[in-house]
Amino acid sequence: MAVIAKNNTGDPVTITDLGVTIPGSGQVTLSDYMSSRLVAGSADLNTLVWAETVTMNDGASDVAKEKYIGWIASYPTDYLIKYAEDIPGRPMLRDVPPLVLFDTGDGARYLYHIFPSPPVLVDVVIAFDLPSDFSVFKRTDTNPAGSALRFHAKTFIGTGGWTVMAVYDTNGVAQTAGLPPRGSSPVRTEVTIDGAVLTGTYEADKRCHMVVQLDGIAAEVVGIDVDSSRAGIILV
Numbered sequence: 001m002a003v004i005a006k007n008n009t010g011d012p013v014t015i016t017d018l019g020v021t022i023p024g025s026g027q028v029t030l031s032d033y034m035s036s037r038l039v040a041g042s043a044d045l046n047t048l049v050w051a052e053t054v055t056m057n058d059g060a061s062d063v064a065k066e067k068y069i070g071w072i073a074s075y076p077t078d079y080l081i082k083y084a085e086d087i088p089g090r091p092m093l094r095d096v097p098p099l100v101l102f103d104t105g106d107g108a109r110y111l112y113h114i115f116p117s118p119p120v121l122v123d124v125v126i127a128f129d130l131p132s133d134f135s136v137f138k139r140t141d142t143n144p145a146g147s148a149l150r151f152h153a154k155t156f157i158g159t160g161g162w163t164v165m166a167v168y169d170t171n172g173v174a175q176t177a178g179l180p181p182r183g184s185s186p187v188r189t190e191v192t193i194d195g196a197v198l199t200g201t202y203e204a205d206k207r208c209h210m211v212v213q214l215d216g217i218a219a220e221v222v223g224i225d226v227d228s229s230r231a232g233i234i235l236v
Contacts, residue, residue, distance in 0.1 A: 002059035003031040003039055013053055017044045022054065112156060112223030115216040122214040123165065124224060126151055127207055130170065134204040137195030147192030149210060152225035154188045160216025161185075162224070167193065168209040169200025182215075188225065 007013045007022040014021045018039070022028045030039050039045065048054040049065045056068040113122045128149060137148030153162045161184030166174045178197035183189060193210075202208060214222045 002029050002057075004029050004057040004059060005045065006055045006057055006062075008053055008055055013048060015042060015045045015048065015054075018042050027057070110154065110223035110225055112221050113214050113216075115160060115218055115220050115222075117218035119215075119217050119220075124212045124214060126210045126212060126224070128209070129207050130202060130204055132205050134202070137198060137202065139195035141196060146195075148195035148198055149193045149208075150190055151210070151212070152188050152190050153183065153185075153212075154223055154225070155184050155186055155216075156221040156223060158216055158220030159184055160214065160220035160222040162191070162222060163213045163215065164191065164193065165211045165213050167198065167200070168211075169198075170203045170206035170208050171201050173200050175199050184222075 004027050005015070005020070005022055006027040007025060010024045012021050012024050018030070020028055020030065045054065049056060049068055052065065055065075056063040111124075138146035139148070140146075149167065155161060161182050163182040164179040166176050167179065168174050175198065178199075180191055180193060183191055200208075212224065214224075216222055
């Protein structure tokens with residue numbers, strides 16, 4: 001399902017508080033650029049919809065103006081990260097397709113994705129809140145050796161897996177080099193990033209982020225342990 005804004009006029013229309021302009025008689029897929037929390041909270045979009053200047057569409061059919069806010073608000077309920085636009089310096093990061101939360105026999109709670117046909121890659125954002133006493137991440141050259149950031153993942157069906165695509169420091173600057181290679185495993189697997197490879201700025205009482213891409217072919221299932229991922233900061 002998509003969140004699409006359609007311009008009912010022949011002239012360009014700007015949704016000022018979203019910073020989006022819809023071409024005359026055209027449309028913009030808002031869910032390609034921002035989370036549905038932002039869309040649902042847009043006062044300017046609300047005005048345009050009720051004036052029938054803009055019509056919302058889910059990719060298949062139009063949504064009545066009386067229903068669109070409730071429809072958008074329900075759109076991200078199965079997402080791992082609903083507020084991806086809160087990442088400093090990367091407000092256009094897209095929400096991921098729907099995932100499902102479930103408990104497993106290994107004592108973990110996973111958000112997992114069943115890949116459709118044709119398969120669609122899924123980008124998941126994991127947020128790490130650095131504590132007030134944070135000074136430096138653990139590194140392989142500390143004693144004992146350890147890792148800085150970690151999460152747990154598992155392949156439930158097939159050979160699908162996960163890849164750490166980027167780490168955003170507390171200034172919102174992305175690092176893509178030196179990150180772990182793609183992983184895939186039928187058992188719960190810890191994925192770690194050593195503090196020695198992190199090149200950004202990391203400050204106490206701030207939040208950093210990791211973007212993990214899930215991949216697989218049709219009917220394969222890959223999941224991330226949400227509890228361990230949120231708590232996965234290891235300090236010296």
